[in-house]
Amino acid sequence: MIDKEGFDDWYNEIVEKAELCDKRYPIKGMNVWKPYGWKIMQNIDELIRREMKKTGHDEVYFPLLIPEGFFKKEEEHIKGFSEEVYWVTHAGKNELEERLLLRPTSETALYSIFSLWIRSHADLPLKTFQIVNTFRYETKMTKAFIRVREIHFFEAHTCHVDFDDAERQIKEDLEIANSFFSTLCLPFIASRRPDWDKFAGAYYSIGLDVLMPSLKALQVGSIHQYKENFSKPFEIKYEGVDGKHYYCHQTTYGMSERVLGAIIGVHGDERGIKLPSSIAPIQVVIVPIIFKEHEEKIMEECKKVKEEIEALGISCVLDDRDKTPGSKFYDWEIKGVPLRVEIGPKDIEKNVITLVARDGIKKQIDRAEIEKIGEELKEYDKRLYDNAKKFLEENIFIIKKLERKDGILEAPWCGDEKCGKEMEEKLEMKSLGIPLEERECNENCIICGRKGSKWLRLAKSY
């Protein structure tokens, strides 16, 4: 893992060195996705789609542009986003009658149509999602994948008969998050955000955060209970079994390209990024270790091994460029390819192949047991996860007085906004919220000293 001090510089450099993106596009916060980075993002999207399919969510695509009138229907929502939206005011040489905004998130685009789709209780639950780009005019410093103005975004939107069914959805969302992030070897913590930091228009919000090597938290997902906050202004009603009409209860679950930012940050080292095998565009690279006299024989063996690996459903590249093995190692390590296969004269002689995982673990396996490569990838993934988990756990601290410390702090808190905000100010941190897994707290609030407190998580954050 990269050390705390050097992390931000390392990150800003590696996203370009690994050919994930090009930051030279002349609009701040809008970067170009290069083929390698875009392929990784598409693989992440496919993992999300798999989770959505398993849980019965349908994929939709709603227009990018939202009429100003729609956007203004939910008051808190517009307050939360009005500083951040891009406005389309003209088309060709005409000024538009009504201004249109680029979706910063899609509630107001979807919900007017949901009110047409939902008629009766038989239409519920409605479970949909879309994977689209959203646009937010960020005023803070931008950072590739982590704080950008055109955001590759996933958003699930659901409608339910009542609050309880919406709560059930939120439980399902947490299971989805567990499954999804573990496939990416990313341990996270889930916290119920304090009221002053919930999503604009939500009844409550849950944040999913990972801890970056900079010891700053990065929100990689959020789940919101809307109750009837949107269904009332958008008139999303259904006829119940009793023939009466009710407002739907709604939830959303959002993630973004920040997931890629987290993978880069959490797993990377001074040699480059490390990709979990589930999303690596190239899972295995074969590097021939060639000495002139054996060249033909070795290349032949490499090609055979490549075919056998591909037959296992594992993506594989044979690097036959005219470069030294060492400089090939260097290139593929930057790009985080999970496993390198080295084949030289000695390997052929001994009837083995040499495997070097991206985290440095080296091993020889019998040439005849090539199917073990699948197992090696799994073990590599497990090591990525375990290391990240260890790092996260070692950097969560319980504090019982106002004490500055790097990492994620958990402090006893009476629940009052005033005390919470004072903690934020004095610790120079932001509240992540109350741990989702309930834990008793018998301590007194570290600000006002009152009894009956809960744990409040705080951290510096992106």
Add this chain to the structure above:
Amino acid sequence: MIDKEGFDDWYNEIVEKAELCDKRYPIKGMNVWKPYGWKIMQNIDELIRREMKKTGHDEVYFPLLIPEGFFKKEEEHIKGFSEEVYWVTHAGKNELEERLLLRPTSETALYSIFSLWIRSHADLPLKTFQIVNTFRYETKMTKAFIRVREIHFFEAHTCHVDFDDAERQIKEDLEIANSFFSTLCLPFIASRRPDWDKFAGAYYSIGLDVLMPSLKALQVGSIHQYKENFSKPFEIKYEGVDGKHYYCHQTTYGMSERVLGAIIGVHGDERGIKLPSSIAPIQVVIVPIIFKEHEEKIMEECKKVKEEIEALGISCVLDDRDKTPGSKFYDWEIKGVPLRVEIGPKDIEKNVITLVARDGIKKQIDRAEIEKIGEELKEYDKRLYDNAKKFLEENIFIIKKLERKDGILEAPWCGDEKCGKEMEEKLEMKSLGIPLEERECNENCIICGRKGSKWLRLAKSY
């Protein structure tokens, strides 16, 4: 096939009845993609990606927004698009220093970055593509998938050392088109557009058109030779083997959601749409033909058949809704599912299953030969293609004098713009251009009577 007169009404209705899109979104020409329609479009995108992968194109993603300054670099291009672009002028409460436009196509976004990516002849050819939405403020009447203002778009962009290599690319593009459209059972014609109708900024343009049942042509793809028209203003230069610097030659190949419009139109009938099996989200639907006393046995058999069909890699749904078989047939025919499997007491008794293809062809196969379903799907696809091909060929007419006729006309033309435009006016048609496959023409121009003419294709068009 739908008859000419009723076609447009049928089309406007079927796109909603088949649950492809919802046209009630309140911005003209911006529709909602419903799950079924979006899945079909994603399947079409996957076919394109397959072709791109085969031919060594890399997928990228460039930002949606383009600074006005970039857009203005190529004069013809801005002339062609200036009436059609959406302008972002404000962000939050601020007026932007430089206006940004929503890409109507991405040349001007990509090419400034290409000039950074390309340094030497070793970087060429550069073959990239992206699948994105583009935005055009259409003033003509909008029509789902065919004329919309937010367009789901595919665009390949390539850079080459010289004109000849760019020409080789265009040949490859035509091969890609052949492979791609035949998978969709869509015969098309390729024509070199007349100069007055080429793409804004192109040296020449090739249009790929299908013929719709309305006897109007629909452009479903276009291929452009740019020569150095963009590389000069955007300074896309490379160092040749001789150490000197040269401008790249460029090409593009574009397609859009119109491909879906063509599939709906060309294959559909009064019962609904007909999907080629390559893109059908559901390839086979099983409908149990139930009489009360056999219910359990039949449902059991249906489930077994479903499993066996899915084991063949064919997507399959068992329709166990509480409705009559007839009303199930009706629902799935609207949605164009290629093959229906009927299983009733008689089928079980005779140890067969009954297959009904969406085009009405009915057949019984032995229960033990279920793997024949793959073959049946191929034959169904072939019938779709053959029917469409027959329709296209029967509606191309050679005319030797000014004579109005429905369909695609081919008329002798001297090559002068004035004569071409007069033909367009008198026939109330648009020129599609000169057939790509060269054919001798010994007739005289039907306008000026001069010798030495070529064939000019004309048609009414969308």
